[in-house]
Structures are given as structure tokens and as C-alpha cells.
Amino acid sequence: MPDEVPHRSDQPLTGDDPKFLILDALDNVAIVRTRIRKLEPVAISGVLVTFADELPLGHKVARKVIAPGEKILKLGVSIGRATTRIELGEHVHTHNVASDYIPTYLLPEDAP
Template sequence: MRDDPKLLILSVADNVAIARNRLKAGDIVAVSGVRVNISDEIPLGHKLARCPIAAGEKIIKLGAPIGYATEAIALGAHVHTHNIASDYIPTYTLPEDSP
């Protein structure tokens, strides 16, 4: 058993999986071959950790870094804005002097 069909893995390099449907606290899913008891609700489309992620470690989704963990994240834990910081530019506009 690798990953539960309730999870979507976009790239084998990812350290997060996407919830294909809402996962409730107490649900048990297979994450990277390990049965994990979900401790907090994970909404549809949200991420959960495929492995333990250390504070400061990059969050990898679709094979690319999207941010870093602001705290340690346990296997199967909800990965969202409460425990990651984004690597994206904080605005949709660039300064006028940008190339």
C-alpha cells in the first residue's frame, strides 16, 4: 500500500499530497505506505504532509518549491497558511523599473 486513493500526488518529488475530498479528524489514510490517523480536518483541495517536514524545510508541490515550513509538520498533518510561508511575490504587480 502506498498512498490512499483519497489523496492526489502531483509528483513523486512532492512532500505534500492533495486531499481529493474532505478528510475528517479521525479518518485513517495511507500516506507513503503508512497508515495515518488524521488529527484535524483537511478540506478538499488542501495539502497534507507525505513525510515529516522540519521547520524551515521547503514545501514541494508539483516538483517545485512553493514555500517553507514555519514550524515542524508531522506526517499526515494539514499543510496550509498556518504552518507555511509562501515563496511567491506578495503582490501581483512589479515596480515600474523592473525589466
């Protein structure tokens, strides 16, 4: 699993790395379009970040800070809501999002 708060660089950048797909200008997440390797630097919303673990194809990364309860927008529509604060560049997945469409299940060993 990637860092809860990804490493950031002070180096100013513009835009997003081509490894991310932005489907709508309203989206607050970017989709990983090609695997991002562990510690590989990539730009998201002009900020250079790295991840402690590999990010697989199709996963999502926050394009901005997302507050708890805020809608996660992909394709310009809500796909769920943040269950906790999500930092810019953080991996957005079932550990920090409640789906608008399907229940979020925990495996017995992950249940509180």
C-alpha cells in the same frame, strides 16, 4: 483544524490512499482530492493516520517529516517553506508554511 500530530497506527501499509493526489514524485505534500472526514483512517506514505477535524478538498498533507525552513514541494516546485517541524501526515497550511508567492497574513485576533 486537524491534529498537530495525527494519530498513527502500527499497521503497516503501502502507498497512499486514493483520497490523496500526488502530482510529482518529488512532492513532499499530497493534495486532498476528496474530503477526509473527522477520524477517518487514511494511508499516507504507508502510514495510517486520522485527523481530529475534517480535511477539505484541496488542502495538503505532509508525505514525510518536513524540517523547519525546508521547502514545501507541490508540482515538483517550491510553494513555500516550513515555519515549524511538520510531521508525516500533518495538515500543511498557513499555520506551518510561509508562502513563496504571497505574504502570510494573520487576522487581528490571531496576531501575537
